[in-house]
Amino acid sequence: MISPFAPASVLSKVILNNVQLEAVTHPEGPQLVFAGAGTGKTRVLTAKIAYLVENKNILPGHIFAATFTNKAAREMQRRVEDLTAISCTGLWIGTFHSLCARILRREAGAIGYTPSFSIFDADDQLSLVKKTAKDLKLDERTMPPRLLLHSISKYKNACISPRELEGKQANFFEQELIKVYSAYQKSLQRQQAMDFDDLITNCVYLLRDNDETLQRYQRLFKFVLVDEYQDTNRSQFYLVKLLAQAHRNIFVVGDDDQSIYGWRGAEVENILSFEKVFQGAKIFKLEQNYRSTQAILNFANAAIEPNNCRAAKRLWSSRETGDRVVVMRYRDDRHEADAIGDSISRAIGGGVKGGDIAILFRTNAQSRLFEECLRKRRIPYVLVGGTGFYERKEIKDCCAYLRLLVNPKDDVSCGRILNVPSRGIGDKAREILVEQAGRTDRSILETLLDERTEYTGIRGVKGIEDLRSVFSLLMELNARHEPPQEILKEMLTLTGYLDMLEDEGSEESASRIENISELTSALASWAQENPEKGLASFLEEISLVSDIDKWNKSEDTVNCMTLHCAKGLEFKTVYIVGCEDGILPSRQNFDDEAKIEEERRLLYVGSTRAMESLVIAWADQRWRFGSIMPGAPSRFLRPIPVELYHFSDLSAEVDIREKPTRPAAREPAAAIRRSSAADFDDFSQETVHYRVGQHVVHHLYGQGEIVNLSGFGVDMHMTVKFSDGSRRRMMAQFAKFEQG
DNA sequence: TTGTTTATTCTTTTT
DNA sequence: GAATAAACAA
Numbered sequence: 001m002i003s004p005f006a007p008a009s010v011l012s013k014v015i016l017n018n019v020q021l022e023a024v025t026h027p028e029g030p031q032l033v034f035a036g037a038g039t040g041k042t043r044v045l046t047a048k049i050a051y052l053v054e055n056k057n058i059l060p061g062h063i064f065a066a067t068f069t070n071k072a073a074r075e076m077q078r079r080v081e082d083l084t085a086i087s088c089t090g091l092w093i094g095t096f097h098s099l100c101a102r103i104l105r106r107e108a109g110a111i112g113y114t115p116s117f118s119i120f121d122a123d124d125q126l127s128l129v130k131k132t133a134k135d136l137k138l139d140e141r142t143m144p145p146r147l148l149l150h151s152i153s154k155y156k157n158a159c160i161s162p163r164e165l166e167g168k169q170a171n172f173f174e175q176e177l178i179k180v181y182s183a184y185q186k187s188l189q190r191q192q193a194m195d196f197d198d199l200i201t202n203c204v205y206l207l208r209d210n211d212e213t214l215q216r217y218q219r220l221f222k223f224v225l226v227d228e229y230q231d232t233n234r235s236q237f238y239l240v241k242l243l244a245q246a247h248r249n250i251f252v253v254g255d256d257d258q259s260i261y262g263w264r265g266a267e268v269e270n271i272l273s274f275e276k277v278f279q280g281a282k283i284f285k286l287e288q289n290y291r292s293t294q295a296i297l298n299f300a301n302a303a304i305e306p307n308n309c310r311a312a313k314r315l316w317s318s319r320e321t322g323d324r325v326v327v328m329r330y331r332d333d334r335h336e337a338d339a340i341g342d343s344i345s346r347a348i349g350g351g352v353k354g355g356d357i358a359i360l361f362r363t364n365a366q367s368r369l370f371e372e373c374l375r376k377r378r379i380p381y382v383l384v385g386g387t388g389f390y391e392r393k394e395i396k397d398c399c400a401y402l403r404l405l406v407n408p409k410d411d412v413s414c415g416r417i418l419n420v421p422s423r424g425i426g427d428k429a430r431e432i433l434v435e436q437a438g439r440t441d442r443s444i445l446e447t448l449l450d451e452r453t454e455y456t457g458i459r460g461v462k463g464i465e466d467l468r469s470v471f472s473l474l475m476e477l478n479a480r481h482e483p484p485q486e487i488l489k490e491m492l493t494l495t496g497y498l499d500m501l502e503d504e505g506s507e508e509s510a511s512r513i514e515n516i517s518e519l520t521s522a523l524a525s526w527a528q529e530n531p532e533k534g535l536a537s538f539l540e541e542i543s544l545v546s547d548i549d550k551w552n553k554s555e556d557t558v559n560c561m562t563l564h565c566a567k568g569l570e571f572k573t574v575y576i577v578g579c580e581d582g583i584l585p586s587r588q589n590f591d592d593e594a595k596i597e598e599e600r601r602l603l604y605v606g607s608t609r610a611m612e613s614l615v616i617a618w619a620d621q622r623w624r625f626g627s628i629m630p631g632a633p634s635r636f637l638r639p640i641p642v643e644l645y646h647f648s649d650l651s652a653e654v655d656i657r658e659k660p661t662r663p664a665a666r667e668p669a670a671a672i673r674r675s676s677a678a679d680f681d682d683f684s685q686e687t688v689h690y691r692v693g694q695h696v697v698h699h700l701y702g703q704g705e706i707v708n709l710s711g712f713g714v715d716m717h718m719t720v721k722f723s724d725g726s727r728r729r730m731m732a733q734f735a736k737f738e739q740g
Numbered sequence: 741t742t743g744t745t746t747a748t749t750c751t752t753t754t755t
Numbered sequence: 756g757a758a759t760a761a762a763c764a765a
Contacts, residue, residue: 069755097755122754140760196755264754363752365756385754426741460741546755564753586752602753625750626756746762 010050010083014043023284024048030244030278032229032271033253036315037300037608038291038570041253045227046076048251049091050083052223061090064221064243066236068228068568070095071549092221096236097196098544100203104194105540107213111206116536118193118403118410119543123396125149125195128412132183138176152181156197157233157265159204161185191443192409200235207242218246228568229254229274233265241277250278256310258605260564262598272311289315289608291570293322295644296614300607302640307597315608325607325614325645327637333369333578333622340575340617341373344558347573354380356572358559360606362584366577367560374558382554384561385547394501394512395519399539401491404471405478406536409443418444421500423463429455433464445471470494484535485524492516563606574610576603579618580631603636616645 016024020040023033024047035041049065052058060080067073073093081088092099101119108115120128129149133140155165162182170178188194194202207214224244226232229252232240244250252274259268275281289297294317301315330336340359348354359370364386374381389395397420400413418433419425432455437447447453449468455461473494477487492498498516501509526538548565559571563584578584585599607614618633696704 095755199755260753261755263752365751422742424741428741544755562753583752588752598753623756742765744762744764746760748758748760750756750758 010047010054013083014047014050016040016043016047017288019284019286019288020044020047023286024051026282026284029248030274030281031251031284032274032278032281033251033284033286034255034271034311034313035253035286036255036289036313037258037605038289039286039315040290041227041255041286042072042076042568044286045225045253046079046083048225049076049093050080053080053086053088054084058222059090060086060088061092062220062222063091063093063225064099064223065091065093065225066096066099066227066240067093068095068231069546069548070098070544071546071551072227072568073098095544095546096232096239097199098540100199100239101540101544103203103217104199104206105537107206107210110210110213111202112189113194113202114192114407116192116406116534118191118407118413119199119540120188120193120195120412121543122196123391124193124412127415128187129180129184131415132180132187136176136179136183138180143173143176143180148177148180151177152184153197154265155181156201157235159201159235159238161201161205187411190409191411192407193412197235200233200239204235204238204242207239214242215246217243222247223249223251226250226252227254228258230256230259230268230271231261231266232270234267234270237267237270248278257304257307257313257601258567260567260598260602260605262594268309285313287313287315289317290319291611292317292608293319293612295322295324296607296610296612299325299614299640299644300604302644303607303636304600304604306639307600309594309597323613325616327579327633327645327647328615328617329633329647329649330617330619331621332619332628333366336577336617336619337369337373340370340577340615341377341379343615344374344379345377348379352573353555354558355553355555357575358561358566358569358571358573358609359575359577360561360563360566360609361577362563362586362602363578364562366583370560370577374560379558380556381558381560382551384551384559385565388547388550389515389518390542390545392512392515394516397497398488398491398516398519399542401474401495402484402488402535403539404445405474405487406534406539408445408449411437411444414444414448418467419463421496423466424460425463425467426460429460429464467495478535483524484527484538485520488520488523563602566609567605570609570611572611573613573615574606575615575617576606577617578622579603579616579634579637580622581633581635582629582631583622584634584636600636603634 011021011024017040020043023031023044033041033044035044045065049063052063053060065073065076067076073095077088077091077093080091092102094102104111104113104117105115108117126145126149129152130145133143133145133148155161162178162185165178165181168174168178188198207217221243224240226240231254240250240252252271254271256268256271259266259271262268275283292300297315297317304310328336328339330339344354344357347357361367361370367383367386371381371383390399397417400410400416403410403413404417415430418430433444433447436453437444440447442450448464449471451468455464470491474487474491477490498513501513501516523538526541530537548561551559551561553559563576576584581587584603585596589595589599607616616637618637619631621628622631623629
């Protein structure tokens with residue numbers, strides 16, 4: 001098949017099985033690759049791009065490839081360059097969001113935007129929804145802003161504009177929702193801002209409503225490729241369809257069993273109905289798994305089996321059978337973390353690399369105990385996700401200032417920093433500014449910068465003047481194209497932001513200062529690497545990076561992350577923890593069968609990350625919301641045939657741990673384990689007899705009632721309300737009560 | 741107007 | 756337990 005005139009072709013550099021090869025070399029038209037977990041999906045996609053570039057002479061700049069993360073995009077591009085030895089800088093590869101942002105910056109004018117529009121993140125969105133709902137005098141209780149935002153997002157993901165909803169039959173909530181949606185969109189437009197969803201939908205509207213533009217992009221993108229197609233939402237589907245409908249060269253890869261983003265609008269139907277939508281599509285099915293042992297695959301296959309809504313397929317592995325999956329039962333979440341800490345420590349002592357190990361959990365909140373346990377044992381680890389760098393207050397404040405320089409119409413950013421650091425601009429002053437701005441049809445910052453604006457009856461005039469002079473100067477610096485990090489530094493001193501933090505003198509403020517200096521250097525090095533790009537593109541970049549983008553696999557660090565985050569990754573050893581009803585599946589999805597199925601896919605995704613060893617853990621009880629909740633093993637474990645795993649109960653677990661076959665270098669860990677066991681004893685014997693509501697008599701303060709208890713053992717604190725009305729927080733182990 | 745304390749809800753998961 | 760909102764004091 002391979003032309004003899006293309007000697008060192010891409011195909012000779014990548015090992016592909018028959019189906020993979022067929023998919024890569026299939027010439028034109030719509031193509032769908034069903035790629036089960038670990039079947040070499042990325043390899044196929046990469047080879048396909050390389051094949052197009054090298055064998056089909058398509059310029060990299062004429063390929064549109066949507067990946068799930070920017071990190072995947074970067075790696076794929078590098079790999080393609082390796083394979084073809086052709087520079088792929090022009091390649092359109094990235095997440096849907098960044099690709100759309102790229103298009104929209106070029107075409108902004110056509111949809112009434114300037115190229116320097118702001119991108120609103122979840123925080124910004126929420127604060128705008130809150131403001132909008134408040135303006136419409138909606139009650140926060142009956143109309144929770146989060147629900148409003150979620151519903152708006154749902155409309156947008158399905159590409160339904162407020163216009164299309166007007167006059168629709170709707171209940172009270174929907175009526176109000178539509179009003180909010182409409183006002184929210186207007187407000188975004190007025191501020192020259194787009195939220196994440198807008199990046200896609202506006203792109204769709206742009207192409208749908210501008211024939212010339214559409215044709216231009218259809219001609220530009222000779223091939224459209226989409227990774228993780230099962231996680232695309234309807235607006236992304238429209239986008240892809242618009243781009244590909246002329247030449248029909250669309251190549252998508254995905255696995256319906258790994259669809260775990262339904263909650264943010266992804267529609268599995270996109271992949272299941274691909275054949276119908278793109279008539280004559282060629283379908284490929286990758287079922288040979290190269291990643292996991294047969295034992296792990298059997299377990300994963302059995303786990304996903306009960307799902308009704310899926311395309312038929314069955315993964316098989318040519319690898320050895322391997323060890324049986326282990327299901328561990330623990331006393332509580334502490335025990336779980338502790339024992340897994342031990343197990344990891346033992347494994348590392350036995351020569352396993354920390355980087356080959358992953359701890360996967362359903363919710364970010366579960367990470368804390370594992371972090372503690374790993375830290376205690378001095379095992380290096382990395383937590384992927386959680387509160388990211390760019391979500392910290394101080395960083396967001398700095399970015400808000402920078403954003404305002406790029407886009408002075410950004411009222412959300414302006415509202416954020418108006419009184420940060422505090423300069424006496426309170427609710428009153430804010431109100432007057434907003435009102436003035438509305439009357440003159442300008443943004444808050446524009447109003448503020450106008451010296452003619454009158455402020456009657458405001459105490460914070462001084463603060464407003466301060467802010468005005470700061471901004472005039474910063475804007476001047478920006479206009480002169482001073483280095484962005486210098487502008488940031490100016491801001492920090494002029495506004496007194498740094499002084500504010502320094503005066504505070506706390507540990508927290510010190511770390512804030514550190515973060516800010518990290519931001520400054522990040523900005524400086526970015527400016528050096530991208531001299532031709534503006535501040536706007538720095539801000540875009542940081543708002544579109546995901547947690548996983550920043551993660552780098554390192555040899556010795558144990559990886560902790562959510563199950564969602566783990567998609568697409570693989571590790572030799574995987575622990576899936578907190579495998580309990582209420583957590584996996586989440587309690588909130590109990591009443592919805594479709595959501596339960598998605599949760600089950602989550603277990604499937606997690607399980608198929610493991611190459612050699614898979615441990616599933618659950619605990620009898622667990623701290624949640626500050627109190628102990630009983631736990632039961634996940635319902636997902638029930639239908640799995642018992643012969644597919646090894647069940648280890650508490651007593652059996654103790655046996656394993658007491659086996660005298662430990663390597664020598666384990667003293668520190670053993671010592672720690674002893675002390676944590678002591679904590680347990682302490683908890684059960686010393687302090688368990690306190691309970692909320694209990695009446696006590698203190699030797700100094702007299703009669704009182706325990707109103708709150710927190711912590712374990714020596715860490716246990718209690719809040720006691722005394723008869724004189726005072727409340728005192730004290731450590732349980734030191735509290736002196738009289739008998740009675 | 742600011743900072744404190746208290747009450748309430750809250751968490752899934754993320755571009 | 757933690758973050759946020761409301762309530763309250765200064």
